[in-house]
Amino acid sequence: MLEVRGVTKIYNSGTVTEQCLFDNFSLTVSDGQFISIVGSNGSGKTSLLNIICGSIPVEAGDVLVGGESISKKKDYQRYASMGRVYQNPAAGTCPNLTMLENLSLADNKGKAFNLTRGINKSRVDFYRAQLRELGLGLEDKLHMRMGSLSGGQRQAVALLMATMTPLKFLILDEHTAALDPKTAEVIMELTDKVVREKHLTAMMVTHNLRSAVGYGDRVLMMNRGRVVLDRSGEEKRQTSVEELFEMFHKISMDCGE
Numbered sequence: 094m095l096e097v098r099g100v101t102k103i104y105n106s107g108t109v110t111e112q113c114l115f116d117n118f119s120l121t122v123s124d125g126q127f128i129s130i131v132g133s134n135g136s137g138k139t140s141l142l143n144i145i146c147g148s149i150p151v152e153a154g155d156v157l158v159g160g161e162s163i164s165k166k167k168d169y170q171r172y173a174s175m176g177r178v179y180q181n182p183a184a185g186t187c188p189n190l191t192m193l194e195n196l197s198l199a200d201n202k203g204k205a206f207n208l209t210r211g212i213n214k215s216r217v218d219f220y221r222a223q224l225r226e227l228g229l230g231l232e233d234k235l236h237m238r239m240g241s242l243s244g245g246q247r248q249a250v251a252l253l254m255a256t257m258t259p260l261k262f263l264i265l266d267e268h269t270a271a272l273d274p275k276t277a278e279v280i281m282e283l284t285d286k287v288v289r290e291k292h293l294t295a296m297m298v299t300h301n302l303r304s305a306v307g308y309g310d311r312v313l314m315m316n317r318g319r320v321v322l323d324r325s326g327e328e329k330r331q332t333s334v335e336e337l338f339e340m341f342h343k344i345s346m347d348c349g350e
Contacts, residue, residue, distance in 0.1 A: 094122065094159060095145070095262065095294065096119070096120070096121050096156070096157040097118065097119060097120040097121075097145065097154070097156055098154055098156070098157060100117070100151050100153065100154030100156070101115055101116055101117060101118070101151060101152045102151045102152060102318075106152070113318075115140070115144075116318065117153075118318060118319070120141075122296065123294075125293075125294055126295075126311050127295045127309035127310055128295065128310075128311045129299055129308060129311070129313070130296065130305075130312075130313045130314075131305045131312070131313070131314050131315070131337065132314055132315035133345060135317070136316050136317060137318040139266055145264070145296070146168055146171055147163070147167060147171045172202075173202075174261040174262065175262045175263070175264060176258075176264065177263075178264070178266065179266050180267040181271060182248045182271055182272070183247070185251040185254065186247055186251050187239060188240030189239075191235065191238055191239070192231065192234060192239055193217065193235040195250065195254060196253070197212045199258070221235065223253055224250075227249050227283060229249055231249070243276075244276070245273075245276035245277075245279060248272065248276075252280070252283060253287075256293070262295070263288060263293045263295040264295075265284065265295060265297035267298050268280065268297070269281060269299070281304050284297075285308050302334045302337045303334050305337065306334050311326075311329055312324050312329050312337075316344050321344065322340060
């Protein structure tokens with residue numbers, strides 16, 4: 094179980110642009126949940142992910158995994174049990190390295206970097222099998238540079254790389270936002286398949302209300318650092334895109350946006 098407990102986050106503290114985004118904010122995520130998080134710009138969606146991952150500091154509060162605080166751990170230490178896929182398909186992969194080299198780097202996550210070859214040839218067939226399951230024909234392109242792949246292909250490989258080693262949590266930061274609708278749907282189907290088959294706890298920030306309703310077993314809507322809607326189970330399954338849109342629109346109007 095992941096807990097965000099009593100977190101306070103202030104941006105630009107002590108300046109005229111000071112903004113308190115989170116004020117004693119708490120959230121609990123049960124093991125195995127797949128949560129979709131929606132909300133307007135500035136609602137705190139991505140900041141919440143960054144706090145969990147250790148990318149930004151907080152003024153107060155704690156983040157716990159299995160009852161143990163991870164707040165004093167560096168972000169690279171937290172990533173030992175977390176995988177993250179970013180909004181930009183260029184992030185999370187090395188464009189000038191081949192797909193094989195990228196997969197090898199991900200495969201060696203958390204291992205000691207000794208003076209040995211970075212590519213283990215005995216793992217090539219494993220990588221091909223993993224890529225074949227994506228259904229994008231990438232298994233025959235291992236020696237292509239990542240930078241030459243399309244955005245959707247790179248995002249699919251980034252998803253595979255993020256979940257290559259055993260994980261507790263998968264963090265998805267608007268990972269389909271830069272893709273066209275058809276490719277975004279392919280990546281969402283792959284995401285759902287990976288989360289279910291690997292029994293991951295996943296948190297997905299998205300602006301796509303249809304994806305928020307159609308995938309996962311819990312949906313949150315955030316506004317100005319607060320959770321204004323939290324539905325799971327049957328209640329979540331009964332939630333429609335139209336209902337989320339109406340609530341989203343009402344919040345935007347109330348905020349003068």
